Amino acid sequence: xxxxxxxxxxxxxxxxxxxxxxxxxxxxxxxxxxxxxxxxxxxxxxxxxxxxxxxxxxxxxxxxxxxxxxxxxxxxxxxxxxxxxxxxxxxxxxxxxxxxxxxxxxxxxxxxxxxxxxxxxxxxx
Amino acid sequence: xxxxxxxxxxxxxxxxxxxxxxxxxxxxxxxxxxxxxxxxxxxxxxxxxxxxxxxxxxxxxxxxxxxxxxxxxxxxxxxxxxxxxxxxxxxxxxxxxxxxxxxxxxxxxxxxxxxxxxxxxxxxxxxxxxxxxxxxxxxxxxxxxxxxxxxxxxxxxxxx
Numbered sequence: 555x556x557x558x559x560x561x562x563x564x565x566x567x568x569x570x571x572x573x574x575x576x577x578x579x580x581x582x583x584x585x586x587x588x589x590x591x592x593x594x595x596x597x598x599x600x601x602x603x604x605x606x607x608x609x610x611x612x613x614x615x616x617x618x619x620x621x622x623x624x625x626x627x628x629x630x631x632x633x634x635x636x637x638x639x640x641x642x643x644x645x646x647x648x649x650x651x652x653x654x655x656x657x658x659x660x661x662x663x664x665x666x667x668x669x670x671x672x673x674x675x676x677x678x679x
Numbered sequence: 680x681x682x683x684x685x686x687x688x689x690x691x692x693x694x695x696x697x698x699x700x701x702x703x704x705x706x707x708x709x710x711x712x713x714x715x716x717x718x719x720x721x722x723x724x725x726x727x728x729x730x731x732x733x734x735x736x737x738x739x740x741x742x743x744x745x746x747x748x749x750x751x752x753x754x755x756x757x758x759x760x761x762x763x764x765x766x767x768x769x770x771x772x773x774x775x776x777x778x779x780x781x782x783x784x785x786x787x788x789x790x791x792x793x794x795x796x797x798x799x800x801x802x803x804x805x806x807x808x809x810x811x812x813x814x815x816x817x818x819x820x821x822x823x824x825x826x827x828x829x830x831x832x833x834x835x836x837x838x839x
Contacts, residue, residue, distance in 0.1 A: 565807055565808075565810075568807070568810045569807055569810065571810075572689075572806075572807075572810050646685070647723060648722060648723055649683050649696055650683055651722070651723045651724055652720055652721055652722055652723075653682075653683050653698050653700075653720075655719065655720035655721075655724065656700065656707075656710055656720040657700060657701070658720070659710050659716055659719050659720050660700055660701070660702035660706055660707065660710060661701075661702070663702070663706050663709070663710070663716075664702055664706065667706075
């Protein structure tokens with residue numbers, strides 16, 4: 555939750571990650587560089603089909619495609635993924651930590667209530 | 680200790696969080712509706728909550744500013760729509776860092792003996808809004824590619 559720009563960039567990243575084929579492509583690239591042909595193979599996709607997915611990933615900054623080598627390998631760009639995973643962690647952390655704190659608040663309230671009840675009983679008796 | 684469960688189905692505009700608290704329902708409801716108590720638990724520890732508005736009635740506004748030790752500030756606000764003690768709270772939620780993306784939140788409280796189950800349903804304006812908030816695409820699914828990606832993300836988080 556840094557600012558609007560980073561939040562907006564994140565929605566582009568998450569939209570790119572929302573597709574199982576694209577996640578599989580990223581997982582494959584986590585093992586190392588691969589050509590478009592290599593990436594298309596396990597998914598039963600046409601080359602234009604896989605290229606479309608690669609374009610989305612590229613636009614989201616999740617991968618880059620080398621212009622140097624003739625086979626133009628794709629590679630994973632870790633930075634954007636890390637930003638995305640930090641954000642996910644942030645959301646869960648927000649609630650997990652909130653609920654832990656709420657637990658503490660509730661236990662304090664229960665203790666206070668018991669003390670009140672005991673005091674009242676003592677006064678009555 | 681309370682352990683939250685997240686239900687985030689792919690392609691949906693909503694998510695639910697459920698959590699069981701070791702306290703009677705009246706107390707849990709109080710912790711959600713008394714601003715002094717609410718400020719003690721909502722959000723990560725490293726932020727201090729400053730309650731600007733906290734009117735827990737239908738139509739009542741709420742606004743909270745979270746201040747970090749580094750001076751960073753995050754504002755959140757919304758409107759309460761339905762408040763039925765000690766069962767239900769319906770309110771909107773908007774993070775001021777991303778204005779215009781409004782979430783409709785419904786929290787229900789159910790008695791389980793001496794405990795209370797809280798179920799919070801968050802409805803977003805679009806699937807992309809929801810995924811942007813939690814990246815459900817990465818949390819859901821049991822296929823191998825997802826698992827590998829999750830492992831990768833863990834490695835990245837721990838900085839390896």
